[in-house]
Amino acid sequence: MSGMTSIPTLENDQSFGCYVAEPSGQAKAAIIVIQEIFGVNEGIRRKCDNWAKAGYITYAPDLFWRIQPGIELDPDVPEEMNEALGLIGKFDQDKGVRDIEAVIHAARAKLGEQAKVGCAGYCLGGRLAFMTAARTDISASVGYYAVGIDNLLRESHAIAHPVMLHIAGADHFVPPEQQKAIHEGLDDHPKVTLHDYPGLDHGFATEMGQRRNEEGAQLADQRTADFFAQQLA
Template sequence: MPEITIQAADGGSFMAYVAKPRQTMAPVMVVIQEIFGVNQVMRDICDDLAADGYIAICPDIFWRQEPGIQLTDKTEAEWKRAFELFGGFDVEKGIDDLIATVKVGREIEGSNGKVGTIGYCLGGKMAFLMAARSDADCNVSYYGVGIDALLNEATGIRNPLLMHVAEEDKFVPKEAQAKFIAGLKGNGNVTIHVYPGMDHAFARVGGEHYNRDAAMQANQRTAEFLKKNLK
């Protein structure tokens, strides 16, 4: 079952890549894409989560603009198209699609009923919003963008949220980081780790700013967080 179709709340449907573990009655992780679509990087993350015992579902949240697009971070033309899609992305409809995906995750064959989300870049922002607006059991945000402008959402966070922040993120200025870190400090459901010297997408294998040590540390923290909250 490499792909499934999910019905959107406002009509239409979208594709989601699915990776399943060998065992049944497993928790589900909704993997939220970067600005490059459900590409090989996202599919590899799903496959790794399946190897760790999770059902991983990565929905195509760009489907309203260009269904099935898969870009890389290797060419200027692909970066340009990725930013066009990012600029045209409807966050509100994206959240609706992710909530629909969580619902499917609770009911999909082999699910134990528990569902978390994990997102990167744009997906990191969406994971933050899912923590505030959805009933997902836990959420993980890797170098989410624009979160400083979303602090009014923080009061809605009632389930655990883990955030990985790149100290030298070229898309999230230090002032923005300081603002949301301070703004979330009083919420006991939120755990934030800052990675000194790291740039955006430090955990993207093969990416320009990939850092093996920092990625391993973040991923280990994520693994422990998911085990605690979903297994």
């Protein structure tokens, strides 16, 4: 079962939309899928549906709701890609992390206060997954081709629960010097695991569209599935 629901903010003074996909049986844990700059589009909803089939209740919050609720864009359409890039400067990332924290609370209200909650974020969502790991009590976090992690390394000391990052070796948004800084800053972190994908570009694990690399996507997704199976058990 899947559909949109409403999640209250941490301040409980507003609410925002969230796509929820529920498993057919008892959920073993919760996963929050954190959107790219394209909103909660079909690809993000498919990721939720896939996690639900694997037994997790899955949430994809509409993090752009303060800009405009319900944004859905296609990265393979140049005009929509440009529109998405224009949204980055309008988006308040700190408030976005607080909205993700609100979803953590909602998931635990449904499953029990001791329930495990993980997150998997993509692009902007990968950055937000790292920020969520540093700023909340989320149980486990995964970031795919996260942007700007090199500028967040100062927060890495606050990471208390396991984090996995998938790094696209030919990511045109994360050049080699930034990837080098990420490795230098995180290779020795006891809670962080980094996986490199040489030759693959940003967006390689998208569910659909021209950016997907099938072999790379399957490898990264299997690593993520194994990671969540261990950390969210």
